[in-house]
Amino acid sequence: MQLHKRDVVDAATTLLDSYGIADLTMRRLARELAVSPGALYWHFANKQELLGAVADRILESVGDVGGGWRDRVAGTCCRLRDALLSHTDGAELVSASFAAGQSEAMARILTQLTAAAADAGVDPRHAELAARTVVYYVLGFTVDEQSRLQWDAAGAELPDDQSVLSEDPSARFGFGLRLLVDGIAAHRDAQTPVSAKKFE
Amino acid sequence: MQLHKRDVVDAATTLLDSYGIADLTMRRLARELAVSPGALYWHFANKQELLGAVADRILESVGDVGGGWRDRVAGTCCRLRDALLSHTDGAELVSASFAAGQSEAMARILTQLTAAAADAGVDPRHAELAARTVVYYVLGFTVDEQSRLQWDAAGAELPDDQSVLSEDPSARFGFGLRLLVDGIAAHRDAQTPVSAKKFE
DNA sequence: ACCTGAACACCGTTCAAGT
């Protein structure tokens, strides 16, 4: 029976959910698929590319969001966080793939956020940076949240962690998000020529 | 001759600067120090802890900054970025150590930024999140900047990269920073009781 | 107290050779 890219990504995702990113190795994946390790290299150039494909699978549920620029930013970020949280080490894996430039889905999300920032009135030259800043936040926050989550799901029973850090992560996420959205709002054409202000 | 923690961190930093994070392995480090790999485990519990010590060494130059809260945030962030950029893969290494909770220096920087955010008038319950958001930005931005930097220093000669992404990284860094500072300013006691506003 | 030697249980990647 022929091995297809889809099967490989399926098996990789299952491995990830069951044992985490540390156990998502090429050799283990090959064993799970009952093929030799070398077989994977017919379908993927290297491990990074395979992880990129897993990242894209994880992000499938993050579709396009409509509405005003604020709703589009908030909606995209919330969906992104939800997607990351629904797989073991999802945030870490996507974060690494994004940094390595291996996730098409993250590139797509970045494009959407860039468009939203531009709609908010951010200088087009800086709209992508505004979008990246938002992405850095979502990834950083969620990597952090997930590591705490998984740490005490593993029965670690952390020592009451300065009280606030673990209280309602969704509310905390929302706060940081508002901070960024307000920053973008404050920068709407702050340094664009006056002629561009008509779009508002 | 006895091996000291300092010698190990020195050698590790040299290895990092010369060959990058991928070649900073326990075995290679031991070889460089002319000891057996096991010797390192007398001084450090594991590789993560050693990397944390290297991260702290990299961040030594990021001291305390004075002035108003805006200057303190901007100053700390600029020094942090400079420190990261002055070692090969510095941003990646510190980013990983921060995520793993292994860098005391990053904890200290986070405390400083938290104090600055509190001074800005951010609800004390959310000041640390504001600080974390800033840290996520600096780390995310600099990891990105450094990977591009090192990529074409290695003679890759990237395909003119959408024109803007590579133009004056420091200016771009400053833009994103202002976005965050403005976001913090917009949030000054936005949801604190009126009684707290007297501090302004 | 501090380190060696040797082992344990793995890795990612390549590539001639097979079907």
Added chain:
DNA sequence: ACCTGAACACCGTTCAAGT
């Protein structure tokens, strides 16, 4: 076209035993 088998060149970590 797609995969196997086997090798290459490594890893992090542990631990009895030595000094």
